[in-house]
Amino acid sequence: YEKTVGIxxxxxxxxxxxxxxxxxxxxxIAYDPFVQAGRAAQLGVRLVALDDLMADADFISVHLPKTAETVGLIGGDQLARCKPTAIVVNAARGGIVDEHALHVALKEGRLSGAGLDVFASEPCTDSPLFEFDNVVATPHLGASTDEAQEKAGVAVARSVRLALSGELVPDAVNVQGGVIAEDVRPGIPLTEKLGRIFTALAGEVAQQLDVEVRGEITQYDVKVLELAALKGVFTDVVEDTVSYVNAPLLAAERGLAVRLVTDAESPDHRNLVxxxxxxxxxxxxxxxxxxxxIHQRERLVEINDYDVDLEPTGHLAFFVYDDRPGMVGAIGRILGDADINIGGMQVxxxxxxxxxxxxxxxxSAIPGTVLSDIAAEMQAQLVRAVDVSS
Incomplete structure (x- = not known):
């Protein structure tokens, strides 16, 4: 009561x-760069910077997906800002809280305690954190209660009954009950990747999103591409699994207005999303x-009005900077020093x-420190990285 919790x-x-x-x-109070302040206010939550949350909260509860950007998000610097009476709880994904930094903070008495249901390496059978009486640890089974298992069984039975009766199954990957045209299917994974890249470039959830589909495939129902785009947009934003069913709900919850725009004309490409x-x-x-x-290979052809030609695969990075000599070499040098191999590049x-x-x-993924080194060297105006391999 009257304590502060940081989400x-x-x-x-x-x-x-x-x-x-x-x-x-x-x-x-909460930290989430993908949530609009107005949406948080509706929930009675005040958005703050992560450093401020760590300093102000009596209890810190982590509910983030595990991505390249969130691994190690709460490390030594953040834990050093905590009150000595604070308690940290991570029941999201292992690795978001740096376990070594947490161990040091607890050992030095700079934290009151911790609750952990997840670990960087699982199953975790041995950890220095287990030595503390003020650490409560469960083996990623915190939600595996008798009641939860019963609810899961009931939910499965209910879904089967709905499917057998020909009704909509709310938790199925269902595209408005329609058949997806063969010519549209290859564009689904591409559009999902575009959604993930869009979120990485934006650094936040947009207020308005147009999914523009041009070319021959517009003779078919391409609604699934709008859903694929939303699925990609939210995959690295929310902790839960994103599907074609819940993606529109996530957009509505976060105030994202979505519009599908189609045009049979596509001057430069047979089809374009x-x-x-x-x-x-x-x-x-x-x-x-x-x-x-003929093999329908995916190509990234435009980024923020810049023309490119790049395969959207694996780990990608984007840098915007003032055009001048030596910048491409600087990127190659810094990545080479970090033993990171470049697969493809467009300028x-x-x-x-x-x-x-x-x-x-x-x-391989570019660590945040390496991205920072590149940004400093180039005096970059925009630095973004995204993993579309999973």
Missing amino acids: VGLGRIGVLVAQRLSAFGMRV TLRGTLADGAQVSVSGTLIG ARDHRGGLALVALTVD
């Missing part, structure tokens, strides 16, 4: 936790892709001496 990740589960703790008279969105500050973000050749610019874009694929 790290205000997705579906984070919202549920916030609602329940608010009912007990707790003050709820573009995701074009407007952010809270009015900035525009766009990403386009197409399929080429584009709006005009000579203006802004330039480097888009590249690499064989």
